[in-house]
Amino acid sequence: MADENDHYYDPFHYNHHEQLNHSSSSFPFFRDASSTQNFQGFDHNNPSPHTTFTDCLHGSMDYNTLSKAFDLSCSSSEVISSIDENPKKPSAGDHSAGNQSTPNSSVSSSSNEAEAVVEEDSTKSQKNKQPKGCDDADEKPKKENKAKKKEKKPREPRFAFLTKSEIDHLEDGYRWRKYGQKAVKNSPYPRSYYRCTSQKCGVKKRVERSFQDPSIVITTYEGQHNHHCPATLRGSAASMLSSPSFYGSSYMGSTLPQDFLSQFLPSYSQNDHHQNPMFHQNLSHNIHPQPQQLQQQQQFQLSRDYGLLQDLLPPFQGKQEP
């Protein structure tokens, strides 16, 4: 397997050379591949040297800083850790993370509403790069596609976040087409797979509900839109992220690579974000323009417990060791 990928996808790595080069500074949510799964080691009292957010800081921020960064006024989403799908990861402390039953509930300082994380791409995602159907040729002889699939594309960046909402598929300004749904192991809630309907856009999105807290939706974006947002930004995710409370947060603003944001946020533009009407709106209002959805969408009660985050993730994401 791709040992070359051993150090996971790292937002700074990822396309360092391409889009995020200037962001080499620091991305708050970046989690080093070497770090373990999810938020496991993320212990307040003991910010594990090999884990989670602290890793993101690149020394430029401390835990408190991060916490502040997450202290978003009214976002409805909470970005979680990278979904560590990379099983080969040394299990050092993995199990701790996996212990959903024993979250570090003691942690407390972060009243974050949104936590963004670029999630390392799993090796699995690679196989997806060459969709079977994409070869116009034959539809049936899928086996023939194998050869083609061999070509490994660079991992797409992933960006996951949690959203407290009763709506599974949140508006984000882009149009998505659902192409699959799978049951999630150890979770009563299925995972839905969406693809951007734009022809040349290969951005994918996974949506699943936390098995721990059904009110929380875990949304994972993969890839970058190569087109403009077809619709006015309305989505919670985008709204949240592009809102002043997120982007403009004291720390976020300086740490979140704008390019990165623009990759995922339809309307976001480092040049015009202040012109974006959504940008001025309170998140609580712009999350869902539709009254109905507005009602359904709940304001996220920011968990101060990072441990909760790991709790929210289905076990597989942590690939914790048995």
Next chain:
DNA sequence: CGGGTTTGACCCGCGC
């Protein structure tokens, strides 16, 4: 009728 959703089958990587 076009576009989106559902859903079973299939593919493939990984762990055992």
Next chain:
DNA sequence: GCGCGGGTCAAACCCG
């Protein structure tokens, strides 16, 4: 090698 599980395909179906 086998089974598991995530991810994708694509036919059937649904809906405006």
